[in-house]
Amino acid sequence: KQEVTQIPxxxxxxxxxxxxxxxxxxxxxxxxxxxxxxDPGKGLTSLLLIQSSQRExxxxxxxxxxxxxxxxxxxxxxxxxxxxxxxxxxAALLSGSARQLTFGSGTQLTVLP
Amino acid sequence: GAGVSQTxxxxxxxxxxxxxLRCDPISGHTALYWYRQSLGQGPEFLIYFQGTGAADDxxxxxxxxxxxxxxxxVSTLKIQRTERGDSAVYLCxxxxxxxxxxxxxxxxxxxx
Numbered sequence: 001k002q003e004v005t006q007i008p009x010x011x012x013x014x015x016x017x018x019x020x021x022x023x024x025x026x027x028x029x030x031x032x033x034x035x036x037x038x039d040p041g042k043g044l045t046s047l048l049l050i051q052s053s054q055r056e057x058x059x060x061x062x063x064x065x066x067x068x069x070x071x072x073x074x075x076x077x078x079x080x081x082x083x084x085x086x087x088x089x090x091a092a093l094l095s096g097s098a099r100q101l102t103f104g105s106g107t108q109l110t111v112l113p
Numbered sequence: 114g115a116g117v118s119q120t121x122x123x124x125x126x127x128x129x130x131x132x133x134l135r136c137d138p139i140s141g142h143t144a145l146y147w148y149r150q151s152l153g154q155g156p157e158f159l160i161y162f163q164g165t166g167a168a169d170d171x172x173x174x175x176x177x178x179x180x181x182x183x184x185x186x187v188s189t190l191k192i193q194r195t196e197r198g199d200s201a202v203y204l205c206x207x208x209x210x211x212x213x214x215x216x217x218x219x220x221x222x223x224x225x
Contacts, residue, residue, distance in 0.1 A: 004155070032212045043117075043204060043218040044156070089155050093212035099144065099169060101214060103155030 002027045004092055006104035013080055014112050021075040021107045023090035028068045031093040034101070035064050035075050038087045047088075048075070052095070080111045115139075117217035119205050125223045126195055134190040134220045138207030145188050146214060147180055148204040156204050162188060195224045 003026045013019050025033070032051045036044040048057045048064040050073070056065040063076040073090055087108045091101040118137040126132055138145050144163055148156035158172040162182045170180070177195075182188040192199055202221050206214040 006155075034212065034214075036216075041221075044206075044216040046213070046215070049213055091155070099161050099163075099211060100146070100158040100172065101156075101212065102158070103148075105153065105155045 002030075002092055002094055002102040004090060004102050004104040006088075006090060006107050008107060009105065010108040010110075012110040012112060015080060015082060017080050017111075018076070018078050019080055019109070021077070021088050021090075021109070023073040023075070023104055025071050025073075025092045025102075027092075027094060028071055029095045030068065031095045033064075033066055033073050034091045034093070035062075035073075036089045036091065038089060038106070040086075044089065077109075080109075082111045082113045084111050085109055117205055117207055117215055119203075119217035119220050121220055122218065123221045123223075125225065127225050128195060128197060130195050130224075132192045132195055132222060134192075134203050134205075134222070136188045136190070136205030136207075136217060138186065138188070138205070139209075139215055140186075142207035142209050142215070143185070144208045144211075145182060146206040146208070147188070147190050148206065150202045150204055150219070152201075159190070159203075192222075195222075197224045200224045 034049045035047045050066040061078040087106040089106040091103045147159040150156040161169040165185045177193045202219040204219045206216045
């Protein structure tokens with residue numbers, strides 16, 4: 001059974017700082033890995049999706065990497081802003097017939113002005 | 114509509130009552146998913162539809178939970194004899210490409 005772990009559970013940084021969020025998964029036979037943002041009381045917004053054949057994806061100040069062999073993904077946020085404050089969730093989709101995403105518990109990020 | 118729509122956004126009910134939660138996916142998306150999210154946790158898979166049929170219902174916690182998608186579009190999650198432990202946010206998602214899910218804002222269920 002795929003297990004996804006996110007460390008740290010919570011992170012507080014001053015505005016302008018670069019930061020890295022970590023995600024690890026136990027089964028390396030993944031189809032893709034996705035990072036989501038969740039604001040309080042809201043649904044999930046997809047940020048980046050990395051296919052298993054890719055090593056990284058970039059969107060604006062966000063960069064996500066994937067290392068299947070070590071079972072890790074990182075989300076790098078450059079020049080953080082207070083508006084980046086949210087919970088960040090990673091989710092892995094296993095290869096094969098399974099279509100369910102397995103989520104981590106998330107990292108709650110607070111960017112202080 | 115432009116996104117996944119879920120109703121109601123909030124539902125408060127008493128223990129033992131029956132509840133229905135509705136999901137209207139993005140038009141044209143053939144796959145539909147239900148997830149449950151407890152406070153401080155990531156979403157947990159409940160059930161996945163491909164078209165009208167439930168392709169994977171392995172995440173449903175027990176037989177009090179049931180979901181339908183009769184015409185391959187709108188889906189309803191049904192919970193019988195609700196218990197306090199059923200309190201959570203129920204998220205619906207739809208997709209066209211495997212693994213690329215678009216989520217609604219969820220239905221927050223509180224069982225008193």
